[in-house]
Amino acid sequence: MMEQEILYNKIFGISGKDFANAGSVSVKIKKILKEIGIKPEVVYRVSICCYEAEMNVIMYARIAKLNFTITPNEVIIIIEDEGPGIENIELAMKEGFSTATQEMREMGFGAGLGLPNIKNNSDEFKIETELLKGTKLFFKIYLN
Amino acid sequence: MKIKELIEKFDLKVLNEVFDPGREVSGGYTGDLLSDVIANSKKDNIWITMQTHLNIIAVASLKELSAIIVVMGREVDKDAIAKATEENITILGTDLTAYRMSGKIFESGIK
Numbered sequence: 001m002m003e004q005e006i007l008y009n010k011i012f013g014i015s016g017k018d019f020a021n022a023g024s025v026s027v028k029i030k031k032i033l034k035e036i037g038i039k040p041e042v043v044y045r046v047s048i049c050c051y052e053a054e055m056n057v058i059m060y061a062r063i064a065k066l067n068f069t070i071t072p073n074e075v076i077i078i079i080e081d082e083g084p085g086i087e088n089i090e091l092a093m094k095e096g097f098s099t100a101t102q103e104m105r106e107m108g109f110g111a112g113l114g115l116p117n118i119k120n121n122s123d124e125f126k127i128e129t130e131l132l133k134g135t136k137l138f139f140k141i142y143l144n
Numbered sequence: 145m146k147i148k149e150l151i152e153k154f155d156l157k158v159l160n161e162v163f164d165p166g167r168e169v170s171g172g173y174t175g176d177l178l179s180d181v182i183a184n185s186k187k188d189n190i191w192i193t194m195q196t197h198l199n200i201i202a203v204a205s206l207k208e209l210s211a212i213i214v215v216m217g218r219e220v221d222k223d224a225i226a227k228a229t230e231e232n233i234t235i236l237g238t239d240l241t242a243y244r245m246s247g248k249i250f251e252s253g254i255k
């Protein structure tokens with residue numbers, strides 16, 4: 001396969017428990033996409049996916065790197081965290097399943113809709129996880 | 145309906161600033177679960193909620209909601225107001241419950 005041309009790449013750090021900056025990486029990514037002139041529908045879908053992934057790192061993991069790439073055909077996001085990992089991916093993907101704490105629920109988290117939202121708003125989606133090590137989330141949104 | 149008209153009609157409290165009084169409000173969404181709002185609200189919706197935490201601002205910003213109405217006279221966190229101002233998100237307040245506020249707005253023609 002031919003290597004894809006990279007038009008833009010940036011790596012962001014996300015820290016677990018950092019509720020004060022929750023969503024800020026997603027808001028930055030959204031601004032970058034808008035400035036570049038990516039079409040609104042794509043910007044919208046990337047923003048939703050990034051937000052849910054970012055929040056999951058803040059809620060469940062210790063730390064993560066978010067790798068954001070734009071190629072001529074797609075937006076590619078890879079988020080690799082150090083954290084507890086996901087015990088049962090199938091269960092975690094179910095709408096309504098959540099291990100959010102009471103405190104998180106009071107802030108409005110824990111609907112168990114985050115991962116389903118990512119799946120529904122991306123064109124390709126994959127999770128890899130290892131218990132007690134961490135989780136790697138990979139998704140793509142096509143530009144056309 | 146424009147935000148400005150909505151504020152006047154329902155006597156809403158303006159908790160930070162009205163950044164774009166002429167912005168059209170198209171439809172609304174009522175809910176307190178952030179991922180639900182992310183999944184089901186639409187651009188330019190007015191968002192009715194009892195959440196007052198900082199995290200509502202990112203949701204409104206990412207989903208391009210027209211404004212947030214915080215119900216039941218709940219006090220919005222200071223850092224949430226500061227963040228909203230930074231992101232040009234208008235936060236409004238009412239003493240009504242979410243049910244009554246939503247009903248009134250719906251009745252006024254924003255569906």
Ligand SMILES: Nc1ncnc2c1ncn2[C@@H]1O[C@H](COP(=O)(O)OP(=O)(O)OP(=O)(O)O)[C@@H](O)[C@H]1O
Nearest residue numbers: 056060085092098099109110111112113114115179
């Ligand atoms: N990065 C992660 N590390 C460890 N566990 C995770 C991670 N992401 C998700 N999970 C697990 O998967 C569950 C489902 O995640 P999902 O994002 O769908 O819902 P939620 O975060 O619980 O609630 P919501 O996203 O609606 O606020 C979580 O409750 C958690 O147990």
Ligand SMILES: [Mg+2]
Nearest residue numbers: 055056114115
């Ligand atoms: Mg989540």
